[in-house]
Amino acid sequence: MRPVSLHTGAWRFPGAYPDANFNFAHLKRFAQTLERGRFDAFFMADHLAVLNMPVNALKRSQTVSSFEPFTMLSALAAVTERIGLVGTASTTFDEPYHVARRFASLDHISGGRAGWNLVTTSNPDAALNFGLDEHVEHGERYRRGREFYDVVTGLWDSWADDAFVRDVESGLYVDPEKMHVLGHKGEHFSVRGPLNVPRPVQGWPVVVQAGSSEAGRQVAAETADAVFTAQSTLEAGKRFYADVKGRLDTLGRPREHLVILPATFVVVGDSLDEAREKRALLDTFVHYDSGIASLSIALGHDVSRFDPDGPLPEIPETNDSKSARQRVIDWAQAEKLTIRQLAQRIGGVSGLEMVGTPTMIADQMEQWLVEEGSDGFIVVFPYLPAGLDDFVDKVVPELQRRGIFRREYEGATLREHLGLPRPGNRFFGAERLR
């Protein structure tokens, strides 16, 4: 969510709250509903700018603005008990000390439920809000991102898990032998440390990454706990899954230490026809001006000047996200869609869609899991609250009945929800001896 549906027509759907992106009462209700549905986490995407789109599209878009993720997730931490809270932070436009500190704090406040969606920020307009005239080049963003990750995880390991003894009698608050001064000096960062927050409950908050380019996949295989991806078909999903898990094999990382989660846009109906009607109704709320802007953003290229009813021409490469671009191009070619059809279809979301009855959706999800297309899903709700309620009330019980989804939370932390191990501390304990 960002924080609610990414679909640009969602706010106009009957029963939706048009102000939901900025009404905490609604967001609290959504998070509590997800928790009732035993979801692993609430995932919040982000942008560091008002998206650069034509005024005619901008004025129709609920995604023009949203809460800063940390502020919202921290507030949600206080009114939820078990659900994970995954927020986006940029390695290109933030500082490792800040990011390490915030996620460590959220992890403590939430009792081990924090996750960091590590992004290098593909939106070039963000650069203009942070003192740069041009966006940082793609490869350079990834090199900086990799070093940023090393610094953040190093800062999380500033203290042994048992460093804070707080012995009232002797007056010893913290054992200084169990403090590590990072002293990082690298190509992009010079950070002394230590972090002024004890080691997070989870050791390290869960690290989520979304890069699907060659550089992005490799960084994910080396460092991520979870990969957020967009794959339109099961075949594409299986290729991606095999590629990333294969990279883990090469690195000697156990396959189950990284979970692959494709974004899945889900529309639930009591019949297939009803589901399709809901989807079609939703699309009527997307203005062409809005769709063509979403398409232009996905392609990193203004396509509004081409014939709406013609095919998508050759689109030049840009410095933006390569994977998002290629996905749309593949999609256009496979289904022979016109620009207008692409624009209406995309409506702010792209990738995998599941439209049907609870049984049909559960069938598809089960197939993805069994055939190694994914380890789970990032469910994108078409509109809220109804789209969310439908999923929790109708699809979740079907998944539970099949034994492929939990009936109750078994662990307390997000790592436990995802079946991920708690990282050792590189400076203290057993890890140090390796």
Added chain:
Amino acid sequence: MRPVSLHTGAWRFPGAYPDANFNFAHLKRFAQTLERGRFDAFFMADHLAVLNMPVNALKRSQTVSSFEPFTMLSALAAVTERIGLVGTASTTFDEPYHVARRFASLDHISGGRAGWNLVTTSNPDAALNFGLDEHVEHGERYRRGREFYDVVTGLWDSWADDAFVRDVESGLYVDPEKMHVLGHKGEHFSVRGPLNVPRPVQGWPVVVQAGSSEAGRQVAAETADAVFTAQSTLEAGKRFYADVKGRLDTLGRPREHLVILPATFVVVGDSLDEAREKRALLDTFVHYDSGIASLSIALGHDVSRFDPDGPLPEIPETNDSKSARQRVIDWAQAEKLTIRQLAQRIGGVSGLEMVGTPTMIADQMEQWLVEEGSDGFIVVFPYLPAGLDDFVDKVVPELQRRGIFRREYEGATLREHLGLPRPGNRFFGAERLR
């Protein structure tokens, strides 16, 4: 608070929670108690480093670590209704787009209760965590801070108050005529804007400043809504009050548009003797190693190598906070204290102290208000929860009885609690026409 008492012996006081700085359940209770006491705000100081102190002091200090302020205040926003939430953010080590966005988000989530304690960060160790080898020079910090403020407030004005129309029927989410692209290009910052958050509920969150140097006072008079200061005596407080309010006169700003709030360390007893005994007991929990480190930090100079039982020698000027340094020097000279006495007394807090019965404390507070020493106070609790409970249960009713403190919240926002006007938008509405 930071987030609990600043006194380095507080965590060892009988009944205190040694882990309170990292136990959200306790912090929630404290915030709710403050709200029951009708406090204006919960104020969270901050540091961007583990304070550079000798290991012997570090290991005894609860202030070695605390939550990142935003994470904590956002979580508290979800479990409180009326109390303001003031957090620290640094203009030297953060970006205006981030800071504008977070405070705008907190203001929306809390229904208009956010406040920004704008600091330029006097702790030189913070620089080492943000890629700098040397700390930024004092005057340069203030120039950057001033421009940072201009950018943040400009970003808060990105949208007219009525820009987000969210008209479902026509599909108009936001009126683009009511969006302003800041396009700031200055000495320190280049920020395009607009902010991707609607205008805050309060127009601008309340801006608090603490600088007491010449540069700090002038910036505060020009820009602050509230000044957090440390004044040891009523005479000093009156001089400071007259100076800052006089600067407002010169600028043509109404005096009541800036409130002056000295930090006040309060110990409540049912008798004066009991209050003094509590204070003395608290001081026994401060180790000399800890006190001498606090003193060295306040002076910006290591004084541990001097004779503990001799007077404070001449201390050279540094690049650190000048006002904190001068305050301690004045204090030593006025009371002819030895270094050991200074170290024990300071215990992590310095400035005004009120130790006595509820009546005596109310008398002192009333005198400060009547004689124009302050417009209110930042109450520093000696230990928690008892020191906080005592204040709310015993001192607040006495202040209410005298008619100098509210019995119920009259407004909904922090600005309303403080009697401050809601700023107009410099780009839209009546303000633009001036």
